[in-house]
Amino acid sequence: MSVPAVVIAAPASGSGKTTVATGLVGALRAAGHRVAPFKVGPDYIDPGYHGLAAGRPGRNLDTVLVGAERVPGLYAHGSVGCDIAVVEGVMGLFDGKIAASDTDATPSAEGSTAQVAALLGAPVILVVDARGHSQSLAALLHGFATYDPAVRIGGVILNRVGSDRHAEVLRAACARVGLPVLGVLGRMDELSVPSRHLGLIPAVEHGVAAVSAVDAMTSLVAANVDLDAVVAAARSATAAPPWDPATEVGEFAATDGRVCVALAGGPAFTFGYAEHRELLDAAGADVAVFDPLIDPLPEKAAALVLPGGFPEEHAAELSANTGLRAAVAERVAAGMPVHAECAGLLYLTRTLDGHDMTGVLDVAAEFGRTLTLGYREAVALTDSSLWTAGERVTGHEFHRTQLVSGAATETSAWGWRSWAGAPVREGFVHGTVHASYLHTHPAGNPQAIGRFVRAAERFAKSYGR
Incomplete structure (x- = not known):
């Protein structure tokens, strides 16, 4: 049986996926798990932070660059020796390579987080930037949960929540569409990692500060996310021979x-x-x-x-x-x-x-x-x-x-x-x-x-x- 996985995705870029994914890898590792970290898409920088948190290399799963047929095998190869995997998505859940024409469009674009989640058979945990959201969050979540039948939303992590009352309203919205809330994170600007023109500064350049940032993300997630619920939500990925x-x-x-x-x-x-x-x-x-x-x-x-x-x-x-x-x-x-x-x-x-x-x-x-x-x-x-x-x-x-x-x-x-x-x-x-x-x-x-x-x-x- 293959290693269980969860996919960390979001409705849009900038929602906090990297903070949650990196922190989740670190928190699961601190709880005694052997965690395999992955990143959807061609990004080189986020896997460096994942690797610091996991104590093993972060790897990419990109159906555009390697072909969809190779992704399950690459996942199996990268998760050898582990008991759970965390896959960070790219952009919004259904965003990927832009089709050449409307006739090429499918519910989950090529290279999207949704496509990789479907290939692995892994549930998606949706990270929602809660700023500006109230009861209408239920409609947004309903759309994401029903847009592509091949993709299963296993839960929600609410990020940048303003107050206890705000969290209560958002929890009710999630319950209205039958999605469990697995964590609630407040607004923690001090966790920001310095960036430059192409995104975050790579972990190898950021040195001690990168380690400190990963430690802070780990502590934040450990204190505010139900790790047992995340582990319970994880599902064994589609069985495939490891890439060799x-x-x-x-x-x-x-x-x-x-x-x-x-x-x-x-x-x-x-x-x-x-x-x-x-x-x-x-x-x-x-x-x-x-x-x-x-x-x-x-x-x-x-x-x-x-x-x-x-x-x-x-x-x-x-x-x-x-x-x-x-x-x-x-x-x-x-x-x-x-x-x-x-x-x-x-x-x-x-x-x-x-x-x-x-x-x-x-x-x-x-x-x-x-x-x-x-x-x-x-x-x-x-x-x-x-x-x-x-x-x-x-x-x-x-x-x-x-x-x-x-x-x-x-x-x-x-x-x-x-x-x-x-x-x-x-x-x-x-x-x-x-x-x-x-x-x-x-x-x-x-x-x-x-x-x-x-x-x-x-x-x-x-x-x-």
Whole structure:
């Protein structure tokens, strides 16, 4: 039997899902449970707080990036050894990828919390921002409870309640539609976590303050939510064989022993999925994590992974590590494969906000005013160490920087159509370098990881590593 789960959702963004989900993970753990934390959608930041609360990695469940068929297996894989799982939703309960036309619309949008809850067979606990609500809350809850028959609302947590009398009125509204109230949280502004242009500051950057914030969320939920009722509401998720990275990589795995793949981490490169490292390992890589702010390039590195993050917040420190910048440029010139996404792309430019970067790509970048955000249906335009031309992927853009000079199109990595239908060419294939703003989920594209490790194997032989 699979591990029971509850899904923490809300009618809209900004209702307090992250506070409740993180606090619930911490409170259940403090009560003796082994908790598996998950986040619906492509978000990299919330899982960091979940991981702090759970003492194990937070993972993502994104049907758009990995395919709906993989989600039950990824859930089973991520909940091994646990007795309960907490899945935090994304945006409003039924919000997800916007359909291309009305004819594509379904009650639960692709990538929505509701779709994932239905796939897992798990009940939804709805977090409602109570500010401004009174008896009419019953009508809102009735709509959410009946909108999609595949989704079951198991209870309500009332957030930002103004007084005992306010709570009494809201409880009556919930009872009117037959939904139990599992918790009541007051207005606690002191629990806010500092944010920046793309959301919360990642837990690894926020350091001790992140731990304190998670402790505060845990205490708040433990004192105001009926944990026994939450555990009773949890239901075993749809049974599925656990996702297996070795099976996924399969024939694409390296064939000639282990090879070192350097993986950038630390405060500037915080965006990544736990399954990425697992797939690299399954494909034959010994993964060496290093911090580009302070560390040299791992000596035996035969390939380099530069994930997303916030390099614009650390541009001066990245620039100051001149030894690493020179080593990356030198090894790339010798043919080392590089997989760079978003922050990684910026690190490979000539300059970022005027600070010298590695110069691997003859472009400059700067922080911009416009947030670029959304799923992209992309096709590989050029053969690379990860993709073959014509291969199709679904990725996600999430950045506020832009390339301001030298963005040649003849080596573009990806092509797609904008919302208005205009052709878009994006990213670079430069020798053995694949660099792009597009984030992909390795679990949805395991063959690319296998190819990348094989390319590292070939480079190691030629470079004597």
